Amino acid sequence: MSSFSSIIHFFLLSLPLLSISCLSLSQPPNTKPNPFILPIKKDPSTNLFYTSVGIGTPRKDFNLAIDLAGENLWYDCDTHYNSSSYIPIECGSKKCPDVACIGCNGPFKPGCTNNTCAANTINTLANFIFGGGLGQDFIFISQQKVSGLLSSCIDTDGFPSFTGNDSPLNGLPKITKGIIGLARSNLSLPTQLALKNELPPKFSLCLPSSNKQGFTNLLVGSIGKDPFQELYKFVQTTPLIVNPVSTGAVSVQGVPSIEYFIDVKAIKIDGKVVNLKPSLLSIDNKGNGGTKISTMSPFTELQRSVYKPFIRDFLKKASDRKLKKVESVAPFEACFESTNIENSLPRIDLVLQGGVQWSIYGNNLMVNVKKNVACLGFVDGGTEPRMSFAKASIVIGGHQLEDNLLVFDLNSSKLSFSSSLLVHNASCS
Ligand SMILES: *[C@@H]1O[C@H](CO)[C@@H](O)[C@H](O)[C@H]1NC(C)=O
Ligand SMILES: *[C@@H]1O[C@H](CO)[C@@H](O)[C@H](O)[C@H]1NC(C)=O
Ligand SMILES: *[C@@H]1O[C@H](CO)[C@@H](O)[C@H](O)[C@H]1NC(C)=O
Ligand SMILES: *[C@@H]1O[C@H](CO)[C@@H](O)[C@H](O)[C@H]1NC(C)=O
Ligand SMILES: *[C@@H]1O[C@H](CO)[C@@H](O)[C@H](O)[C@H]1NC(C)=O
Numbered sequence: 001m002s003s004f005s006s007i008i009h010f011f012l013l014s015l016p017l018l019s020i021s022c023l024s025l026s027q028p029p030n031t032k033p034n035p036f037i038l039p040i041k042k043d044p045s046t047n048l049f050y051t052s053v054g055i056g057t058p059r060k061d062f063n064l065a066i067d068l069a070g071e072n073l074w075y076d077c078d079t080h081y082n083s084s085s086y087i088p089i090e091c092g093s094k095k096c097p098d099v100a101c102i103g104c105n106g107p108f109k110p111g112c113t114n115n116t117c118a119a120n121t122i123n124t125l126a127n128f129i130f131g132g133g134l135g136q137d138f139i140f141i142s143q144q145k146v147s148g149l150l151s152s153c154i155d156t157d158g159f160p161s162f163t164g165n166d167s168p169l170n171g172l173p174k175i176t177k178g179i180i181g182l183a184r185s186n187l188s189l190p191t192q193l194a195l196k197n198e199l200p201p202k203f204s205l206c207l208p209s210s211n212k213q214g215f216t217n218l219l220v221g222s223i224g225k226d227p228f229q230e231l232y233k234f235v236q237t238t239p240l241i242v243n244p245v246s247t248g249a250v251s252v253q254g255v256p257s258i259e260y261f262i263d264v265k266a267i268k269i270d271g272k273v274v275n276l277k278p279s280l281l282s283i284d285n286k287g288n289g290g291t292k293i294s295t296m297s298p299f300t301e302l303q304r305s306v307y308k309p310f311i312r313d314f315l316k317k318a319s320d321r322k323l324k325k326v327e328s329v330a331p332f333e334a335c336f337e338s339t340n341i342e343n344s345l346p347r348i349d350l351v352l353q354g355g356v357q358w359s360i361y362g363n364n365l366m367v368n369v370k371k372n373v374a375c376l377g378f379v380d381g382g383t384e385p386r387m388s389f390a391k392a393s394i395v396i397g398g399h400q401l402e403d404n405l406l407v408f409d410l411n412s413s414k415l416s417f418s419s420s421l422l423v424h425n426a427s428c429s
Contacts, residue, residue, distance in 0.1 A: 070181020125171025245287025
């Protein structure tokens with residue numbers, strides 16, 4: 001990621017040479033912008049997370065699902081939407097990373113423009129891969145109006161077939177109209193904001209376990225008032241791994257994955273290592289395997305050959321601890337009578353590169369599925385990849401991330417994580 005530092009240094013060095021008229025367009029050199037803070041809410045019916053940003057003129061607020069692996073920000077510019085400040089990015093222009101070009105026969109509006117650079121509109125829960133148009137418009141983030149950010153928009157009314165299960169919005173919380181992508185990509189919001197505002201390419205994420213606690217934050221930049229300041233004493237650090245093979249819906253040969261992987265060396269249950277072939281946990285030459293972090297999977301998914309021994313060992317430890325097993329409740333397998341089990345649950349540790357451990361216990365481990373029944377919140381990820389995605393061995397999902405402070409530092413390629421804050425009587429909110 002050395003490109004970030006060189007670009008920022010170049011900008012700083014060349015600042016004194018800029019003309020006065022140019023200077024007035026940029027931030028005055030001594031006033032650093034406030035961090036960008038986005039509130040995060042949980043959607044109880046999908047168990048996914050979303051935030052809200054304003055877009056365009058007049059400003060319209062969009063709820064957007066949070067996708068850690070999402071390449072860009074995309075929103076639904078449906079028939080009723082228009083914005084007078086929208087600027088489509090022309091095909092072949094410097095800002096256009098794609099070779100594809102789109103056009104439209106209707107009257108001009110976002111989602112209907114000619115000679116426009118195509119942009120991915122990816123929702124991993126949808127049944128198809130969609131393309132939108134790359135454009136630029138005002139985006140309002142925590143009371144700050146930001147210009148010059150690139151996003152993708154797609155008119156979901158534009159094609160009659162975009163309804164129901166075939167919609168680009170399929171599987172997202174009903175209240176959302178798009179996705180905010182946080183991946184390691186040039187078009188992701190943290191990357192664009194950091195570059196534009198001379199902030200370190202770094203963001204923090206702390207997912208709430210329910211909306212009763214209020215909301216938590218997605219934070220880009222770590223200067224000035226940092227709402228997570230109190231929590232940094234709890235964090236440990238592990239390298240973020242780059243999977244050299246592209247793993248997304250649109251795989252490009254020779255281009256590394258933009259998803260966030262960490263190197264899980266072993267899984268321990270109550271201190272005992274689950275017996276797994278080491279090759280099951282590493283990334284192979286097709287990009288399969290490894291451990292990634294996903295906010296689009298509500299629960300941690302283990303590929304079947306990891307899942308089987310894992311569940312067997314967990315049930316054994318649970319039985320040693322005299323937990324009363326009850327009938328499974330799909331999609332979960334290991335379910336127990338839940339009265340007073342908090343202090344008798346086995347503990348799960350992910351042993352990571354650098355000798356640190358990500359400990360999962362209590363609320364991050366179990367899901368209350370009905371009265372007096374709690375299930376281990378891990379699911380069988382099967383054996384087959386979905387669509388053309390490469391398949392990770394472990395996908396750490398939303399439930400296991402709740403009330404864990406995660407700091408993604410893209411420059412040093414490191415993840416800082418807190419394990420459950422609830423242990424410290426702290427939470428994301
Ligand atoms: C959308 O807004 C633009 C700029 O204000 C205007 O030129 C255009 O006609 C509008 N499009 C529609 C479909 O109303
Ligand atoms: C795009 O170009 C076609 C053909 O020139 C034209 O009919 C159409 O009105 C244009 N659409 C827009 C949105 O400008
Ligand atoms: C991202 O931006 C950098 C610097 O502008 C460029 O070198 C690189 O090719 C871009 N990556 C992609 C995947 O477009
Ligand atoms: C990126 O990291 C390098 C050292 O690893 C540091 O010198 C540089 O200042 C960092 N850049 C940013 C933008 O944080
Ligand atoms: C957390 O709070 C509970 C009840 O308020 C208290 O019993 C416990 O000792 C606290 N734990 C820590 C780690 O501070």
